[in-house]
Amino acid sequence: MSSKAVSTELARKLILILGFLAVAGATLAARSTPATGYELSIYAMTPSSVWVGLLVALAISLAVAFVRPPRENDLTRLTALVLGGLAVTLFAGLPIIRGYHFFGQQDALTHLGWARGIANGSISPFELLYPGIHTVSVFIHSVIGIPLPTALMLVVLLATVAFVAFVPLSVGIIAPDSLAVTTATFGAFLLLPITTISTFMQPHAMTQTILLFALFVYVLLKCLTATDQRRIGLGVLFAIVTTAAVVYHPQYVVHILVVCLSICLVQFLAPRVPFVSGTAVANRIAGHRRLYGQTLFLIGVFLAWSANHGFFASFAGRAVSSAISFFLTGSGGAGTSISQQSGSLTAIGVSLTEIFFKLFLAPLVVSVLAGILVLLVIGTGQPSRFPDVPAVTTYVAVGLIGLAGLFVVYFASTTSEMYFRVFGLMMVFTVVLASVAVHEGILSLSERLSPATVRTVVAGGIAVLLVLSLASVFASPYVYRQSQQVSEQQYHGYETAFDNAEDDAVFAGFRGTPNRYADAIHGRETRTKAHTSVTPETFEQGPSDYYDGDRYLVVSELDYQREVIAYRGLRYSESDFESIESDPRVDRVQSNGEVETYRVTANTETT
Incomplete structure (x- = not known):
């Protein structure tokens, strides 16, 4: 040297x-x-x-x-x-x-309550449909001794680290080259499965299972491309990983099954379809291990675990029936939700173009790169450097088609909140394909241009995508949302309010928050539905006139900052919050600086 x-x-x-x-x-x-x-x-x-x-x-x-x-x-x-x-x-x-005392509102608070119930023995993990993140957090809490809310946040972090690690390891299987692994590593750093719309950087069972999908992809690719000597051990590993996936979130396993069944279909048809069976891709597929046995095992574990839960039958029935209704009548589906959200954004002076740029420009670029690789494989079928790239690209492309079908069903049905979760799952595959595409592009362009220049341009593009993507991983006013932080004062404010109230007291709060805090604090298996939400009409009429019975009204600093600052007064203005104090029938009974609890005496006088 x-x-x-x-x-x-x-x-x-x-x-x-x-x-x-x-x-x-x-x-x-x-x-x-x-x-x-x-x-x-x-x-x-x-x-x-x-x-x-x-x-x-x-x-x-x-x-x-x-x-x-x-x-x-x-x-x-x-x-x-x-x-x-x-x-x-x-x-x-x-x-x-x-x-942070805890990080996560809505579903995350319910997950905290379930973990608390498992920790104190009031809930059995087998009673929950998806006890994965809860049991792991309780285990961490018991072994390390950290508070349970922190243990749940640590589970989120560990799932994120697993995603970052297994995306490049997956790419290394099909393109065993240091530059390909490097490209995939920075692709994983984008954290594209997190959208802040329905997948979040907080305790959320579906989000953590989506991030852990990278581990499944790694094991899947290992099983497909393994030599005879390693197939038995990898089969055992596949069984362990998929069983854990069922426990983490059975509904997520339905999506895994779509991918596995798609791959099985490709393996069955490739050597049998005319004009395809003689291609290099089909020959390579013929040399791969069949996935039939593993898929049957996964179906068996899924059915065994979900046999005692009626969730899937009702969910699937609702999804299919409402999707059919949408296609026949055009009513319902995600279009209505998108239209409402678009109207809300327009009302506060925000365009859909701006939101799309902030949330989806990086996923769009990565998806285009993945699409280019798929088109090249379909068009040429010839690997330029690594023999497994076309075959695996075919597997992944067909799997993505299957997931896209689910996306359409969710989009058209009353379960439309699920379609962005399928999108997050699709992003795991998309990052893998895009990384291979970028690697192929770097090597091809380096044969015609200066290799250093090519790599420098690619690095610059990745830097831009990193900034764009990571800026929207956590909810903030940048994407017109509020942070999901739960401060210690806020948690204890609700806890004190529940402790000091009568047993049958009803609470009202913003966006269903009292129910979620009741879940987190009491740790019951059944979600709390006893409490109510305020509405704009609550302030138009005044709380004492709006409610037909006495109750407690809880207002937190989060509520104020979300409605007035993040949402720019869309539903509730600063004057609405100030009007609470001016109502003579509303008395403040508790305040800790972040949570204020008011006793609302209903005006039952007739006029």
Whole structure:
């Protein structure tokens, strides 16, 4: 090695050391400035030094990983990827590092209650349809001794780390090249399955199972491409992973089955369809392990676990019947929801184009790249470098078609909230294909242009996508939503309100919040539905005139900041909050600085 090469390698190592120091400094800065109350945006309230450290670390990771020519057993490039992984882990773990009491509203609070019920023995894990994240969090809570809310947040972080790790490992199976793995690693850093619409960076069983889908993809590809000597062990691994998936979320397993059945269909038809059976892709598929047995095993485990739950029959029936109704009559479906949300955005001066740019530009770019690879495989069928790329691309493309069919059903049905969750699942496959496409593109263009220039341009494009994608991972006013943080004052405010009220007292709050906090605090298997939500009419008439019976009204700092700042007064204005104090029949009975509880005496006088 020449002296110039030695000095260049030394410079890279020194730069990497700087990157690790930046991550360490960002971690210390985040830890030393814990949240003291509710924060509307984790981006705005986290010190700027944290973001500088993360940006420096990611920039160094990206530069070192892409600028240098690819080599086998490249320890420097691997170190750069580890640096980037630590930076993304710090980013995803900010709610824990900054000392949030809990992170997650709505479903996350119910999950916290279920975990609390399992921990104190009032709920059996076998009574829940999907006890995965709850039992794991209780195990962590018991072994490590950290608070249960923190344990649940740690489960979220671990699922994110698993996604970041297994996406590049999956790509490495079909394109065993360090540059391909590098591309896939930064593709995973985009965290595309998180949309903040129906998949979230918070305890949410479906989201965590979607992130863990990367582990299933890795095991699936290993099973398909394994040699005879390793097939038995991989079959056992497949059984373990899929069984765990059923426990984590059986509904998610339905989507896995769609993928597995699609692959089985390809394996069955490829050697039998004329004009296809003699192609190189079909010949490669013929050499792969058949997935029939594993698919049957997965069906059996799924049926065995879900036999005692009537959820799937009712859910499937509702989805199919409402989808048919939509296609016949045009009523219902996600179109109505989208129209309503579009109207809400327009009312606060926001365009759908802006929201699409913020939330979906990065997924769109990655999807286009994946589509190009699929079209090239269909058009040529010839692998340029790695023999498994066309066959696996065919598997994944057919699996995506199956998932797209579910997407359409969900979109058209009354279960329309599910379609973005299928979208998140599709993004796992899409990132894998897009990474292979970018790798093929880099190698092809490097034969015609300067390889260093090609890699530099690709690195710049990835940097832009990283900023766009990570800026919307956590809900914030940037995407016209509020942070999902649950401060300690807010949690204990609701807890005190429930403790001090009569046993049969009814609470009212914003957007069903009292029910969710009752779930979290009481830890019952059955979700609480006893409490009510305020409406705009509540303030138009006045709480005492609107309600026909006495109740408690709970208003939190989160409610105020969400409605007045994040939603720009769309439903409730600042004057609505101020009017509560002016009603003579509304008395404040509790306040801790973040949660205020009022006793509403209903006006029963007739006029």
